[in-house]
Amino acid sequence: MMYRLLADAAMVVHFSFLVYMAVGGFLAWRWRRTIWAHLAVAAWGVLSVVTGVECPLTLAEDWARQGAGQEGLPASGFIDHYIEGVIYPQEYTNLARLGVAVLVLFSYVGYVLRRQ
Numbered sequence: 024m025m026y027r028l029l030a031d032a033a034m035v036v037h038f039s040f041l042v043y044m045a046v047g048g049f050l051a052w053r054w055r056r057t058i059w060a061h062l063a064v065a066a067w068g069v070l071s072v073v074t075g076v077e078c079p080l081t082l083a084e085d086w087a088r089q090g091a092g093q094e095g096l097p098a099s100g101f102i103d104h105y106i107e108g109v110i111y112p113q114e115y116t117n118l119a120r121l122g123v124a125v126l127v128l129f130s131y132v133g134y135v136l137r138r139q
Contacts, residue, residue, distance in 0.1 A: 046126070048130025
């Protein structure tokens with residue numbers, strides 16, 4: 024039971040991380056110091072897309088699911104399992120990534136403009 028809870032917690036944290044990556048820059052409009060956390064999250068997102076490095080949250084969830092006797096995540100990882108083909112069709116992956124990048128850049132432009 025504990026492994027199942029850990030797996031579910033890792034999944035929730037992972038989804039939260041992705042939501043924060045997409046819209047966290049807008050939080051910095053109100054709470055300025057959060058821009059540093061968002062820059063780190065955005066950098067991790069770019070690094071994982073460009074290099075294919077696997078997220079530690081994916082590894083933690085996979086480990087916990089297997090420990091609970093469940094099927095682990097597929098080799099393609101968290102995004103492919105929970106998001107691609109579920110929230111948007113897999114053939115629109117690059118468009119979805121571009122959309123998130125534009126959203127983040129827009130939030131940063133707004134952050135800079137609001138500072139002035």
